[in-house]
């Protein structure tokens with residue numbers, strides 16, 4: 001799988017964030033939410049079938065996290081560190097190229 005384009009930002013936030021909870025939950029570092037890996041909540045994961053994908057980008061647009069980005073050819077790539085398994089991408093995909101399967105941990 002391709003590497004997340006946000007990897008450098010994530011690593012910077014991890015280095016700079018020294019407290020887990022600040023007084024009043026004040027956000028000192030913009031973008032620090034990247035250290036909260038919401039993918040750990042997941043019960044189902046999206047499984048991508050590239051051969052069916054028509055590159056319409058609906059999954060990319062609708063993902064609320066967002067944990068889908070596009071590779072150099074315009075195909076979606078799923079970032080499982082942040083995908084929480086909501087299934088919206090699979091629901092919106094007109095080509096049935098995304099299948100929700102039970103997560104195995």
Ligand code: SF4
Pocket residue numbers: 045046062063064065066067068078082083084085086087088089090
């Ligand atoms: S399952 Fe939800 S969070 Fe995960 S990639 Fe699809 S729309 Fe995004």
Ligand code: SF4
Pocket residue numbers: 052053054055056057058059060076089092093094095096097098
């Ligand atoms: S919604 Fe489906 S067909 Fe469209 S880009 Fe995403 S996976 Fe491909």
